[in-house]
Amino acid sequence: MNLTDLRIFVSVARSPSLAAAAQETHLTPSAVSKALKRLEENVGMPLFDRSAKALALNQSGTFLLARAQTLLALADQARADLLGGRAAIDCRVGGPAVLLWRHGRAVGDALQPWPQASLRMQAMFEDEALAALLRGDLNAAIVTQEAIEGRGEQLSEEWVVTPLGSVVQHLVGGKQHPLVRQLSAAGRRRRGTTKAAEGGVLQATTEQVLAHDFACPPRSMFCGVQRGARSDGWRDDQLPRRIRYWTDDIHLLLGFVKSGAALAYLPDFALEDEELVRIHVSDCAYQCVEQVALVWNKAHAAEWLHGLAKSVAGALDQ
Numbered sequence: 001m002n003l004t005d006l007r008i009f010v011s012v013a014r015s016p017s018l019a020a021a022a023q024e025t026h027l028t029p030s031a032v033s034k035a036l037k038r039l040e041e042n043v044g045m046p047l048f049d050r051s052a053k054a055l056a057l058n059q060s061g062t063f064l065l066a067r068a069q070t071l072l073a074l075a076d077q078a079r080a081d082l083l084g085g086r087a088a089i090d091c092r093v094g095g096p097a098v099l100l101w102r103h104g105r106a107v108g109d110a111l112q113p114w115p116q117a118s119l120r121m122q123a124m125f126e127d128e129a130l131a132a133l134l135r136g137d138l139n140a141a142i143v144t145q146e147a148i149e150g151r152g153e154q155l156s157e158e159w160v161v162t163p164l165g166s167v168v169q170h171l172v173g174g175k176q177h178p179l180v181r182q183l184s185a186a187g188r189r190r191r192g193t194t195k196a197a198e199g200g201v202l203q204a205t206t207e208q209v210l211a212h213d214f215a216c217p218p219r220s221m222f223c224g225v226q227r228g229a230r231s232d233g234w235r236d237d238q239l240p241r242r243i244r245y246w247t248d249d250i251h252l253l254l255g256f257v258k259s260g261a262a263l264a265y266l267p268d269f270a271l272e273d274e275e276l277v278r279i280h281v282s283d284c285a286y287q288c289v290e291q292v293a294l295v296w297n298k299a300h301a302a303e304w305l306h307g308l309a310k311s312v313a314g315a316l317d318q
Contacts, residue, residue, distance in 0.1 A: 001042045003075055006068045008035040009047065013057055013065050014137065069136035073300035080302035089117035089304055094132050095142035097123040098221040098250055099292060102269045103142055103164060103312060110311035114304055125224030133159070133295060139305055144222050145291035158299040162309045165316045168268045169233045169288040171209065171279045176260035179204065179212050180277050202279045206239055209281055213244035215253050215262040222290065232265040233288030 008025055012032060015021040022029045040046055047061035057065065080087040093100070093107055100121045111117045124132065126147035132138045134156060148161060173180040183202040217231045229236040229243055245256045256262045258275045265288070271278055294309055 001039055003072065005035045005039045005042075006072055008032055009039050009061075010065065010068050010072065010136075012036060012048075012055060013061065014135065018055060070300070073136055073297075077300055077302040080304055084303075085113055085115070087114055087116060087302075087304065089114050089302075090120070091117055091304075091308070092120045092122060092138045093140050093142065094122040094124050094129040094138045096125055096129075096222045096224075098267060099142045099144075099167075101250070102167070102267065102292075103294075106312045106315035107308065109315065110308040111304075113307070117304075126222055127224075130295065133297065136297075136300075139301075140294050140296040140309070142292065142294055145293055147223060148293060148295065156297070158297050159295050160298045160301075160309065162294040162296070162313050164292040164294055164313060167290045167292055169265050170268055170271065171263060171281055172257060172266045172270060172276050173202075173263045173279055174258040174260045175275055175277055177212070177257075177263065178260070179208060179263070180260075180279070183208075183279070184277075202277060203282050204279050206281055206283050209263065209279065210239060210241060212242075213262045214241045215245035215247070215256040215264045216241075216243045217248050217250075217253065218246050219248055221248075221250070221267075234265045235286055238286075239284065 008021070008027070011024050012018060012021040015024060018029050018032055022032045025032065027035075036047070043060070043064065045060050046058060047064060048055040049058045080089060089111070091107075091111060100123060104121055107121070108119055111119055122129075122132075122138070126141075126143040127150075129138065129141035129143055130147065130151060133141045142164065144167075148155065175181075180202065183204055187200070187202065214234075216229060216234075218228060219226050220231050225231075229241065234241065245253070245262050247253050247256075253264060254266075254270070254273070254276075257264045257266075258273075263279070266276075270276060294312055296305055296309055
């Protein structure tokens, strides 16, 4: 058997159809079918149960799939290490969109020593990302520590967990929001100046905050579980809000906040956007904090992946 046919076999095994596998491998469906036939002739048995509508892995195909993924990973590792900075790396990193947003730039910067590298950031919820890593579909996953601990015995012994710090949720408003304008004006009067403090945190009470509409995702931004008003980490059991806008699309949610239509409870790195302002709720005793990590497979990792993990972790200290 040859590596090219094994790559096509793996693509077919994880694709919804032969046509989808052909598109992924940049081949015609006929060429994909011929590669599968060659491989089956080579191993001496069929690897799929065939029907008019689909191909489904049989027991032999399932057995071969895990070994094919290992062989391909080792081949890619050897090639990348031999070529060094000339390697054409296909880096695939998956995780919740909000965490890719936070770490995407650092991952891209870590790949600068490999000018032939390409980076695929694949948005998916945590369990899906860890499952894809286990299948070999990803090089690394960015997830919360809670997701890692939740897998328990299913956590692969070959995985390395590289801490990437914490994510802290903050109450955020747009500069045009009525409460932000009110608090900013009050702060200027106290300081006796017409200018607001650069990068300042506005102070508000729960009574002031809860008088305004909120935007909130109906599902957790990390695990995707439908949690309603608890999805963003705000304690609605203690401080019930009036949630007017519901959306899982982080960019749409940010649009409601930036326009001044709503407040939101968002990760701290959202405040890198100059249109957003942090509001500290002075009489609120809790804070939502998530620990984040990069998870990757040390058994199949080329030197570039070791370097990437170290670089992304180090970026937090800069």
